[in-house]
């Protein structure tokens with residue numbers, strides 16, 4: 001398998017964390033943006049031109065991190081990252097949606113960074129920041145379980161991205177329970193080894 005990859009992408013982190021948790025990361029070659037294969041191939045493989053994008057051993061291109069992560073669950077015989085049924089499944093999928101939404105809001109703000117701050121842009125920043133703030137408050141109350149699954153992986157990826165790109169807006173104050181949960185989850189190899197690069 002080949003993965004269009006960026007070390008700074010929280011969505012790529014989700015994929016690599018799932019692959020490590022399932023013991024199949026060694027079967028994934030990483031294509032980084034400096035390579036000609038990446039430059040020539042990403043738009044063909046993913047018309048949206050976004051990472052992560054996985055090329056399977058059958059030559060199928062898959063994109064959007066939830067799709068890729070679910071595909072990885074079909075390979076190997078480790079415990080699934082997507083709980084199969086019941087409350088655990090819906091909790092994990094909901095947490096994945098929340099973590100992805102937090103990352104989406106952060107990326108919108110990043111995309112606007114450095115542009116002139118007119119009233120419309122200030123409103124956009126405030127609305128995106130509020131989505132993240134409300135999600136943090138909800139997570140402080142409805143803490144994810146201390147299990148590695150697609151829900152907790154995505155929430156950790158979102159929180160790690162806040163540390164990485166929004167260090168000037170620390171999320172830990174006011175969220176001590178979530179901060180302790182995060183520190184505990186970061187002890188897992190799949191999350192420790194995929195932490196964002198130093199700023």
Ligand SMILES: N[C@@H](CCC(=O)N[C@@H](CS)C(=O)NCC(=O)O)C(=O)O
Pocket residue numbers: 006008009010011048049050051052063064065066100107
């Ligand atoms: N929903 C997608 C989001 C992927 C995404 O936005 N990736 C960013 C990097 S973090 C990207 O490739 N952006 C380039 C672009 O939007 O052109 C997923 O879950 O994989």
